[in-house]
Amino acid sequence: MRLTSKGRYAVSAMVDLNKQQNGPVTLAAISERQFISLSYLEQLFRCLRESGLVKSVRGPGGGYLLAKTAKDISIAEIIRAVNEPVRTTMCENGVRGCHRGNRCDTHQLWESLGQHIYRFLDAVSLEQVCAKDAVLDHIELGNVEDYLSSRTLPEGSVKIEAIS
Amino acid sequence: MRLTSKGRYAVSAMVDLNKQQNGPVTLAAISERQFISLSYLEQLFRCLRESGLVKSVRGPGGGYLLAKTAKDISIAEIIRAVNEPVRTTMCENGVRGCHRGNRCDTHQLWESLGQHIYRFLDAVSLEQVCAKDAVLDHIELGNVEDYLSSRTLPEGSVKIEAIS
DNA sequence: TATAAAGCCGACTATTTTAGTCAAGTATAA
DNA sequence: TTATACTTGACTAAAATAGTCGGCTTTATA
Secondary structure (H helix, E strand, O other), X not given: OOOOHHHHHHXXXXXXXXXXXXXXXXHHHHHHXXXXXXXXHHHHHHHHHHOOOEEEEOOOOOEEEEOOOHHHOEHHHHHHHHOXXXXXXXXXXXXXXXXXXXXXXXXXXXXXXXXXHHHHHHHOEHHHHHOOOOOXXXXXOOOOOHHHHOOXXXXXXXXXXXXX | OOOOHHXXXXXXXXXXXXXXXXXXXXXXXXXXXXXXXXXXXXXXHHHHHHOOOEEEEXXXXXXXXXOOOHHHOXXXXXXXXXXXXXXXXXXXXXXXXXXXXXXXXXXXHHHHHHHHHHHHHHHOEHHHHHOOOOXXXXXXXXXXXXXXXXXXXXXXXXXXXXXX
């Protein structure tokens, strides 16, 4: 998972989409409200649609709708949708593995951090971002010990960068 | 705070440095062990020195030493040291603030995430990374509610990217 | 005091990623 | 049948990152 303005744009657009109540929302409208170029939005929404987060209605009066309720869409999903598929660079894979230098020592650290970010963003729903004053349950998000003990990552998990 | 390979290189180099026990360590030696170019290491160590994490000994037999004990150096410090100073892009600052689109809605989310990452990396010391089998205290790292309630950030805090 | 080891420093280049554009489609409501 | 709006792929520009180069300064030691 990369944390760039691309992902932020996508989240802003989804927040906008969720706020509109009356039928399909055109990208042109989102573009005006969110100050994101139409062409760029098209690119983002292609990803969002392919990930099953939004559905499109073509033709006049068309636009985009959320494919699920806002409660069931996490911020992590949105960000993952608009970024490249994760290349999981585990120790075992590839020629530039962890056998060089101290990378293996630090590998676990980066992986744990990735998990940490993932858990955070996965625990926040689109609905929560739209209604910031809601009272949320306390969610335990892990601790430093994780980075010593954790071995397995959920499928399609977090990547900060190419982690060797 | 940016999470790039630059920061990872710096952490690897610091791990290497901490593992050596006998006097100053030359960059040439670290370069060989960690497969990082000498020139690049010079650049990194300039930052590390200016941040007070290492001290240098010039002349023959010289090299670098940790300026503090490994227990007192956090991973966050190392990463901050080699990255540009944080430009805190708060709502109030600059012309491209939060008055455009939904950015203000999501601003708090990104800031909270930044804090979250910061807390994680600040809770892990260089010593802990070097001795992964140590038993660590459980450290509470915050929850989703933070992102609703938190308003202030520590000086020189985390940045994921230019957060508008 | 000459020499070589080692850090110090600034400017430069290359590469990659990100952001954004363009042009030419297709589906469909009115 | 026409205008709206999504669809798609290729392209370009800008920025950030990664890495290089050349020359300088300090200092232990022979």
